[in-house]
Amino acid sequence: MRIPHIYQPSELALNVCVQLDDDAAGHIGRVLRMREGDKVSLFNGEGGEYLATLTEVGKKTVTATPYEFVDRCVESPLRIHLGQGISRGDKMDFTIQKSVELGITEITPLFTERRGVKLSGDRLEKKHQQWQKIAIAAAEQSGRNSVPVVHFPKEINVWLKEQSDELKLTLHPRAEHSIKTLPAPTHGVRFLVGPEGGFTDNEMHLTQEQGFVDVRLGPRVLRTETAALTVLSALQLQFGDLTV
Structure with a gap:
């Protein structure tokens, strides 16, 4: 099963818990109905992605902790x-x-x-x-x-x-x-x-x-x-x- 790929416009670092913004939190909680312990992939537009574990999934708050950085690029060489x-x-x-x-x-x-x-x-x-x-x-x-x-x-x-x-x-x-x-x-x-x-x-x-x-x-x-x-x-x- 594919891990959800989520945009998080903030600084991301390994083993540092991050509170996801409202759009990401709503998508994870209400649309995907994910739970604590589930895995997601986070990216902030600065290159690569972070595999993370959801540590809290509430009605208004969702947090995740990155545990692995993947230096992956799928961008075209042509701008x-x-x-x-x-x-x-x-x-x-x-x-x-x-x-x-x-x-x-x-x-x-x-x-x-x-x-x-x-x-x-x-x-x-x-x-x-x-x-x-x-x-x-x-x-x-x-x-x-x-x-x-x-x-x-x-x-x-x-x-x-x-x-x-x-x-x-x-x-x-x-x-x-x-x-x-x-x-x-x-x-x-x-x-x-x-x-x-x-x-x-x-x-x-x-x-x-x-x-x-x-x-x-x-x-x-x-x-x-x-x-x-x-x-x-x-x-x-x-x-x-x-x-x-």
């Missing part, structure tokens, strides 16, 4: 930053979850001209927190020992103008280039995927001004939640940890 046009409903949640499973490093939700979602104030803050929690849960499920950063949403023109040495890509169904023809990235990849309505001509012009290269995945037009995951898989296959 990938996704700029994703914010989509409706649970499509954005799905994109974030699966991108983490496929090895994404960073995600920035983007406000685009054709966005179908209106977010601001407290609602935007809560949505951002929700997206980061989805990334944490996906990292736990997929056995990663680091949690990709979901940046606070920003306007697409601001994100496009950020200074970066990454290989910059824009997904476009009529592009001349394919991922197979790209040079091997030496400083990671930054790629842009539009919302359901796609990009406007003005936005496409901005991508070209900022050095983004249009790439295609084939002759068919993909849904926004399919596009990001297909690009990510293709990049991992071509340059990352899925290379064969």
Whole structure:
């Protein structure tokens, strides 16, 4: 039986009891219904993981004591930053979850001209927190020992103008280039995927001004939640940890 893999954002040390944060404690106590003496794997994003024994499982408090450090890394050698046009409903949640499973490093939700979602104030803050929690849960499920950063949403023109040495890509169904023809990235990849309505001509012009290269995945037009995951898989296959 697989030992539950739990994110604990605090310092971890062998033989030092640690009180798990509210999200981890709730998952262990209410969802998994674990008991004292059960084993878990803890990670804090600083590398490796700690095998630990649960020493207290209460309604509000869960503590664990690490007994072994495992220096294990399942991260891709290719750093990938996704700029994703914010989509409706649970499509954005799905994109974030699966991108983490496929090895994404960073995600920035983007406000685009054709966005179908209106977010601001407290609602935007809560949505951002929700997206980061989805990334944490996906990292736990997929056995990663680091949690990709979901940046606070920003306007697409601001994100496009950020200074970066990454290989910059824009997904476009009529592009001349394919991922197979790209040079091997030496400083990671930054790629842009539009919302359901796609990009406007003005936005496409901005991508070209900022050095983004249009790439295609084939002759068919993909849904926004399919596009990001297909690009990510293709990049991992071509340059990352899925290379064969």
